[in-house]
Amino acid sequence: MPLLRAALSWNFVLATAICASLLAQLIKVLLNLFIFHRFIAERMWGAGGMPSSHSATVCAMVVATGRYCGVNSPIFAIAAVLSIIVMYDAMGVRYETGEQAKVLNRMFTEWMDQGFEQFQLPHGKKLKEMVGHTPIEVVTGAALGIVLGFAMPMV
Template structure:
């Protein structure tokens, strides 16, 4: 694997690992499933693409087509994390609440609701703008560090 790929993947892993203590600070309990969930602080997607673009900018230069591709790719990923994926998560919250309400109504009228309860939809899919920004800053720092270590 090349250094740019290692930089991006290791930054994604670091961002996911950071979610664990942040989640603990917010909720007061360790939830190891946080390591494998999407959404939350910081955005590992943003961290990964920002580290890749930063590393390439420092290695090849901002005018390089490699940087242009990685930066454009990164912007699309970050926009998607705050936009479409976030809206899908918000819709999942509403649908899960609707499902719970239908379940309540079914208890009042037995036999009118489906027999097998479906699994709840995943609600935490996207990111708030601050989660994306922190992920991007983490990625920029990681890309810079990777390039600095490569030079030694």
């Protein structure tokens, strides 16, 4: 607790946003343990999945900024606009990138099965498919960030 208190007194907004990000990533790991019954290390830092750590981070930042600077401040406005862009991007462009990666990976696998080795990705890797979020993942992450933003004690 002394470390958290020191971080909050150093920079309340940043510490709150980082805590939200870490909590969201921890929840992803725990959900994977519960659902798939296995530890997936990549879930500790990887993008995509439930809940959206991007949404949790920016929503916690917005709430903390509003609490610290006031909702009428230009800094709050900047934080709010940034959070909208990040969440829109997570559901839109990044989600579609993941969907395209699924199709391309399937195509590469079929081509390899047919003997077209020239279409193999370097080192036999696959394109990352989990890079974006569904709307429910974004909303859940946003709710997590908002709750944490209000729950963090102002020092």
